[in-house]
Amino acid sequence: MAPPRKHDTDAILDAARSLVLRDGPRAASVAAIAAASGAPVGTLYHRFGNRNGVLVATWMRALERFQARALAAAEHPDPLEAAVGMAVSTIDFARALPEDAKLLLQLRPRDLLDGEPESDLRQRLEQMNAPLFGHIQRLTRDLFHSTAPRDLDRVANAVVDLPNATLRRHARQGELPAWLEADVAESARILLCHRPSPGTDGPGSD
Secondary structure, X not given: OOOOOOXXXXXXXXXXXXXXXXXXXXXXXXXXXXXXXXXXXXXXXHHHOOHHHHHHHHHHHHHHHHHHHHHHHHOOOOHHHHHHHHHHHHHXXXXXXXXXXXXXXXXXXXXXXXXXXXXXXXXXXXXXXXXHHHHHHHHHHHHHOOOOHHHHXXXXXXXXXXXXHHHHHHHHHOOOOOOHHHHHHHHHHHHHHOOOOOOXXXXXXX
């Protein structure tokens, strides 16, 4: 059995996250992260490669934590409840892990890194997001017996756009209100249960 690591990875990533949120990405140098976490500079280089590696790991950990909640909700056997649960999971995540939520809301990998994100990072993000997109397609088929663009868009609005926009607005105001999950669930349910009649696509529709 391998010996336990002396300097916990989560403690290092927590320190990096705190520096980024408090002082901005440029403040999160390897030296600053090492000082804040108590881990030697050499440990950071050995474990993450460089500054970009630390910050990518910090951001990816937040995304993985969010996705774990969304994917768990998506497994509900009832497709409507699965979709509503995915919408609510965004608020649950932000309430349980507010610092991670702030990181995802305020910054993208390109904001953290020295230079443009590399192609392997973009590929990794696509691979991580693929299961969520797969569930959106599945739920669209189950709810509407269709994967037409308009139906896919409706489900994406309910489970992604609505909760993210709601969270972003309330996050600026400080503490999340106790009723937020219930309101997001109700709004998502209304979107998912109301399917406009054909021919109501607005200007330019055939």
